[in-house]
Amino acid sequence: MTTHPLFATRTQNMKASEIRELLKLLDQPDIISFAGGIPDPALFPADAFAQAFQTALGPGRQAQALQYSVSEGYAPLREWLVDHMASIGVACDMDNILITSGSQQALDYLGKLFLSPGDTALVGWPTYLGAISAFNAYEPRFDRLSIPGNQGAEEYRKAAGAGRVKFAYLSPDFSNPTGETVDLRGREALLDLAEDLDCAVIEDGAYQALRYDGAPIPPILALEQARKGSIEDCRTIYCGSFSKTLSPGLRVGWVVAAKPIISQLVLMKQAADLHSATINQMAVHQVAQACFESHIPKVRQTYRARRDAMLAALQAHMPDCVSWTKPEGGMFVWLTLPAGTSGAALLARALDTVKVAFVPGQAFFPDGSGENTIRLSFSNSDEDTIREGIRRLGQVLRGGDW
């Protein structure tokens, strides 16, 4: 890790992940990889995007498509998102929406908005690694968000010491990395806790649209709105993304929140990158309008079959000492290995002997615990590959030599 006396203190928290070294080996041919949590490129609506970019560059549109534009985002896309949010139970208007360069940018801005050094961010244990990295730049302390509340507001406040608990961050639907969903009671309990703590709630909806079975649960923002009447009175900030549904490469995400929060985030966007790429927003708008509704069922159908194949293969091949989550959506299954074992050691062994890759779970814990966990992604391998990869992994686990 390079440090330099000129670098700011915040860089001390920015660590390259140790597992990157191991994951470099993924470039080798014939590796079966359950490592990356990325969409299957075969599902990108590529023809619709080709047409959308052609339209955006056509006569009458190109001046706008290639020009600077407003920081809040492309108005027709924000209008489309007003309807989309209404379809999942959130009533808002265009001024409650900021377009960001992926939802990752929203996490960075929200860290910048709320966290002074030493403030507390409540996060899941484990939680999305990109959120830990984004918040880390603002030098917080992390505390474990437990839902439903085993820990009361007073305990969190005490633990926060001289800092304050500023927000609770979570991905309530099919989280990265565990694939688990927070049920309705958990969401309500979280809102109670946030009221007690008088802190914000950052709801990461990255996988919200990818439900394969079970009834949808309203977003936390919708539940808070039901309590309070207006989004302007809500402390929940919803982060959405087109990355898992249409394309991650175009880097288009959005934030929905009360207007004073959006206004602050707009100032941050102006300072950081002025606005997200105009032409990408125009293309995403055209594709979303033309085919979001018809495209999502195809994505769900493909990933549902892969999830089913992975769960069935785990059932068939894992030794009794291994347990795993049964996600209702998303891209991930989370495995717990016997206590005292190491997911990183298993990865080294699995790569070496059976050419199977995954992510050791430790990276997702702010305190570096969780050594005996691993994350498997099922989104980017077909069913036969999944069955073969899990069979091989079972073989290594049963072999015990790792």
Ligand SMILES: Cc1ncc(COP(=O)(O)O)c(C=O)c1O
């Ligand atoms: C939970 C979660 N949030 C946010 C992101 C960031 O996605 P994007 O910036 O592409 O919208 C990811 C990406 O994997 C994720 O898993």
